[in-house]
Amino acid sequence: xxxxxxxxxxxxxxxxxxxxxxxxxxxxxxxxxxxxxxxxxxxxxxxxxxxxxxxxxxxxxxxxxxxxxxxxxxxxxxxxxxxxxxxxxxxxxxxxxxxxxxxxxxxxxxxxxxxxxxxxxxxxxxxxxxxxxxxxxxxxxxxxxxxxxxxxxxxxxxxxxxxxxxxxxxxxxxxxxxxxxxxxxxxxxxxxxxxxxxxxxxxxxxxxxxxxxxxxxxxxxxxxxxxxxxxxxxxxxxxxxxxxxxxxxxxxxxxxxxxxxxxxxxxxxxxxxxxxxxxxx
Numbered sequence: 001x002x003x004x005x006x007x008x009x010x011x012x013x014x015x016x017x018x019x020x021x022x023x024x025x026x027x028x029x030x031x032x033x034x035x036x037x038x039x040x041x042x043x044x045x046x047x048x049x050x051x052x053x054x055x056x057x058x059x060x061x062x063x064x065x066x067x068x069x070x071x072x073x074x075x076x077x078x079x080x081x082x083x084x085x086x087x088x089x090x091x092x093x094x095x096x097x098x099x100x101x102x103x104x105x106x107x108x109x110x111x112x113x114x115x116x117x118x119x120x121x122x123x124x125x126x127x128x129x130x131x132x133x134x135x136x137x138x139x140x141x142x143x144x145x146x147x148x149x150x151x152x153x154x155x156x157x158x159x160x161x162x163x164x165x166x167x168x169x170x171x172x173x174x175x176x177x178x179x180x181x182x183x184x185x186x187x188x189x190x191x192x193x194x195x196x197x198x199x200x201x202x203x204x205x206x207x208x209x210x211x212x213x214x215x216x217x218x219x220x221x222x223x224x225x226x227x228x229x230x231x232x233x234x235x236x237x238x239x240x241x242x243x244x245x246x247x248x249x250x251x252x253x254x255x256x257x258x259x260x261x262x263x264x265x266x267x268x269x270x271x272x273x274x275x276x277x278x279x280x281x
Contacts (some may be wrong), residue, residue: 106175108147109157
C-alpha cells in the first residue's frame, strides 16, 4: 500500500507544545498519514531504550517509521579512514531502525570532490559492495538500504547513478527525491510524461519487484546553476516540482512507494495535500 508522511516534526508540532518523537506517532496518525521519517542527520546518538520507546509509539499508532542516516556519509572520500566512518553511520542507523520496528535506511551516497565523475562513481560502487558484505556479516540484510538521488551537481546521485548502485544487491532500493532531481536538472519535472519516463527507466533497469515500494522524498526546492539551494513549501509558486503529475505516473506504472514530504516546516500538512491529490479527495 502506498504511504504518505512527513520527514521530522513540523512547525505546527512544536507550536502545539510537543517535543518528543513518541508524540510524533500520534500527531501523524491524527492527520490521517501512515509513515514518518526520523533523521539521524547530525549523528546516531540515540540509546537502544529510546529507540524501543519510539518504536512502540509508532507501532501502537500503526505508522511505519524509516530513518535517514547521518549527512556526513561520503563513499567517494579517497581516505579509507573516512569511508570506515560512512560504513559505521549506515550500520548504526540500521541497528536503530530495527529497534524502532522500521525497515528502511535512507542515505546520501557521496560527493564528487576533486575526482573525475567516473572515478567517484566507481569508488562509491566499490564501497557499497563493502557495505553490502558488512550488512550481511552483521545479519542486517532483512532491512532496506536506500541510496538517494541528490540535488547538487557536485554530489553523486543522478537517477542513472542510483540505479547502478541499486544493482549491487537486492538490499539496495532507490530513494528518489524528485525535488532534488528537479533542482539538479533546473526545473525538468513539469508533466506526467517527465515523471513517467524517469520511473519507467528505473522499472526497466531494476525490475518491478524492487521498484514496487521504492522510497520517495518530495518537496519544492529552490535551485541555482549548481543545483539545490533550499527546501520550500507547497505554497511556493516559482519553483517546482508539482506532485499531481507524479501521482498519475505512479498509478500508470502501478507503483506504491513510501512517500516522505520534506517541505520546510509544513511537511505534515503538505504530506496530507499529496495524499488527497493521490486519492482524489
